[in-house]
Amino acid sequence: MTDATGQLTTADGKPLKAALAASLATRRRRAFLLVAPLFLFILVSFIVPIGQMLYQSFYNDTFSATAPNLVQWFDEHPAGSEIDESAYAALAADLALMKQEKTAGAAGTRINYDVSGSRSMFTSTARKADKFEPPFKEAILAEEKKWDDPIIWRAMRSASSPFTFDFYLAALDLTRDDSGSIVPVAEGQAIYKTLFWRTLSMSIEITALCLLLGFPIAHLLAVLPMRKAMLLMILVLLPFWTSLLVRTTSWMVLLQSQGVLNDLMVWMGLIGDDGRIQMMYNQTGTIVAMTHILLPFTVLPLYSVMKTIPPSYVRAARSLGATSWTAFRRVYLPQTLPGIGAGGLLVFILAMGYYITPALVGGADGQMISNMIAFHMQKSLNWSLAAALAAMLLAIVLIFFWIYDRLVGIDKMKLG
Amino acid sequence: MALPTYASPLEKAWHYSYLVICGLIFLFLIAPIVIVIPLSFNAEPYFTFTEKMLTLDPEGYSMRWYDSLLTFGMQNPESERGASFWSDFWGNATWMQVTKNSIIIGFFATILSTALGTIAALGLTRPEMPYRKQITAVLISPMIVPIIISATGMFFFYSWMKLPMPSFEGGFHIEWTRLAGSYLGIILAHAALGIPFVIITVTATLSGFDQSLVRAAASLGANPRTAFFKVVMPLIMPGVVSGALFAFVTSFDEVVAVLFIADHTQQTIPRQMWNGIREQISPAILAVATILVLISILLLTTVELLRRRSERLRGVSPQ
Numbered sequence: 001m002t003d004a005t006g007q008l009t010t011a012d013g014k015p016l017k018a019a020l021a022a023s024l025a026t027r028r029r030r031a032f033l034l035v036a037p038l039f040l041f042i043l044v045s046f047i048v049p050i051g052q053m054l055y056q057s058f059y060n061d062t063f064s065a066t067a068p069n070l071v072q073w074f075d076e077h078p079a080g081s082e083i084d085e086s087a088y089a090a091l092a093a094d095l096a097l098m099k100q101e102k103t104a105g106a107a108g109t110r111i112n113y114d115v116s117g118s119r120s121m122f123t124s125t126a127r128k129a130d131k132f133e134p135p136f137k138e139a140i141l142a143e144e145k146k147w148d149d150p151i152i153w154r155a156m157r158s159a160s161s162p163f164t165f166d167f168y169l170a171a172l173d174l175t176r177d178d179s180g181s182i183v184p185v186a187e188g189q190a191i192y193k194t195l196f197w198r199t200l201s202m203s204i205e206i207t208a209l210c211l212l213l214g215f216p217i218a219h220l221l222a223v224l225p226m227r228k229a230m231l232l233m234i235l236v237l238l239p240f241w242t243s244l245l246v247r248t249t250s251w252m253v254l255l256q257s258q259g260v261l262n263d264l265m266v267w268m269g270l271i272g273d274d275g276r277i278q279m280m281y282n283q284t285g286t287i288v289a290m291t292h293i294l295l296p297f298t299v300l301p302l303y304s305v306m307k308t309i310p311p312s313y314v315r316a317a318r319s320l321g322a323t324s325w326t327a328f329r330r331v332y333l334p335q336t337l338p339g340i341g342a343g344g345l346l347v348f349i350l351a352m353g354y355y356i357t358p359a360l361v362g363g364a365d366g367q368m369i370s371n372m373i374a375f376h377m378q379k380s381l382n383w384s385l386a387a388a389l390a391a392m393l394l395a396i397v398l399i400f401f402w403i404y405d406r407l408v409g410i411d412k413m414k415l416g
Numbered sequence: 417m418a419l420p421t422y423a424s425p426l427e428k429a430w431h432y433s434y435l436v437i438c439g440l441i442f443l444f445l446i447a448p449i450v451i452v453i454p455l456s457f458n459a460e461p462y463f464t465f466t467e468k469m470l471t472l473d474p475e476g477y478s479m480r481w482y483d484s485l486l487t488f489g490m491q492n493p494e495s496e497r498g499a500s501f502w503s504d505f506w507g508n509a510t511w512m513q514v515t516k517n518s519i520i521i522g523f524f525a526t527i528l529s530t531a532l533g534t535i536a537a538l539g540l541t542r543p544e545m546p547y548r549k550q551i552t553a554v555l556i557s558p559m560i561v562p563i564i565i566s567a568t569g570m571f572f573f574y575s576w577m578k579l580p581m582p583s584f585e586g587g588f589h590i591e592w593t594r595l596a597g598s599y600l601g602i603i604l605a606h607a608a609l610g611i612p613f614v615i616i617t618v619t620a621t622l623s624g625f626d627q628s629l630v631r632a633a634a635s636l637g638a639n640p641r642t643a644f645f646k647v648v649m650p651l652i653m654p655g656v657v658s659g660a661l662f663a664f665v666t667s668f669d670e671v672v673a674v675l676f677i678a679d680h681t682q683q684t685i686p687r688q689m690w691n692g693i694r695e696q697i698s699p700a701i702l703a704v705a706t707i708l709v710l711i712s713i714l715l716l717t718t719v720e721l722l723r724r725r726s727e728r729l730r731g732v733s734p735q
Contacts, residue, residue: 035540042611049569220434238716254448377568390564411552
């Protein structure tokens, strides 16, 4: 139908364009409403918790909330001011407050992140806090003369503001010197950069191994007749469905120095009984076990890409005079690149954040960044540093997730 | 894959060495999983084959590790295997308790993630869905974000958040409870971790779904609800069930979130294994591993059968 101006209209006289737009809007709203409950659920149970944790990487008020007098003193006296009687008076007042509220341990822990050994200074001095009389400087120094140390005062100054990027500095092996400028930490204390590089290099090695081992079998599965391929596919899918802990345990059994592989090699005479190889609790063990665990994640995408490559292309190349190597390199390999990209990126992303396997078989030099985050969460209780490390790991992983989305597309992800 | 008749000797040699290489890779994939099965029947507390085992001497094999699994944590493990033994087992044996926990947590987490995930997948596969890519990225993220980061975040949030929950201690009443250290906390965490698998499998099933079937149902007088339950649901059911199985396995195998959120009453099978491996690894762990391998074989078979059924169902519908 058309109205007077010649516009198309619906039966009840509305312009067709508007009616279609309205109907599209309704359908869009309906589609969104279907997704909304899950989206909200993920937001509340997953995204918000992670956001809250990341917030801790630059917000830590354990010291600033427990030491209001010192915070005020630091506000009034810029960096470099002499630590005079008024500062010690503020310290004495805060220690008394900490004793009363039983927060000396928490405040001391916060300063202990920067100056090790300072936690006990807080707890022991706070215990005597209500006995201090002016002049406070002498009284406090008589109790514990380490309060004299400018390092403690610098640490308290930096902790007096709840917002700080010092945890990111620490996560990058950087620190502040006396004048407050950023410098690298002492040689022996730099651990995190090495750890990031190790995580990265181990992930690359694991990804390369997975592709190297996954490529031949994916190819075999793709060219075999359906029935045989399905049987062999079970050998790929069974590890995929088996518990991670079971697979890690199996590797511990195989790799132990009194384990099956070493026994086998001794029996075959490859090594002497006293020359058993240490294959576990080191980097080798982590790489072998993780390659095994992540291998199905490369085989499956490679297989689904290879399945779509017509065998006639390689045959055509051969008939045109290409050697089998050239036909493989120039014709077959380029067509498998989407599979290599998808499988490789997925394994790399998963490997970067691996925790369980390195924790169980990693030993000292097979630990990854995740294990350090867990260490700071559970043992050293420096949650802000854990959060800063987590934020950096998350940033790396999300960059690769973004690349994965651009190259492969997340909606192309498949399981089994 | 047959070799063409004109293949040169070099090509033949390469072809056979290629098959050998593939065989070795398959061995690498499957051997670690198979090896734990015979070792779990070891009569000695070793993780390797004893001479008696290799000569297939029955004395080299025993059920002692399965027995120790059964009785571990019981009050009277030595008592006769009568009714009182089994009620002790049901009530006190450690592995029984963690199995109950794993099943309860896995069941509810699966229900939650499958229900929400399937509904969301229906929306995501509609062509008019706005911001599809961005929303999918968010919904898939629990699979991509390193588990230690998710678990840490959940630890902070769930220790802080309180929800009213029913309590049966001292008469039924509603109590404000922290999510950390509660069943609900772990169920929510595991549901979030399982959702990407549901989304991926169900959207994959729906992408091959012929939307004209819904229109046909509507033209025959079905309202949207009837069309969904009578037409859509039966066709996507195999995908939904495999998604649910993935979600269940994710929860059943998850240890890091449990490490961070659960207290001692919510220990699960993998959590107990983690303890066993970290503290002192004994062949009893291999007995658990063997049972879990058998379960995974069962699950794999189910998923494969479902996938074939799904392909058959989709084969019937016009492409």
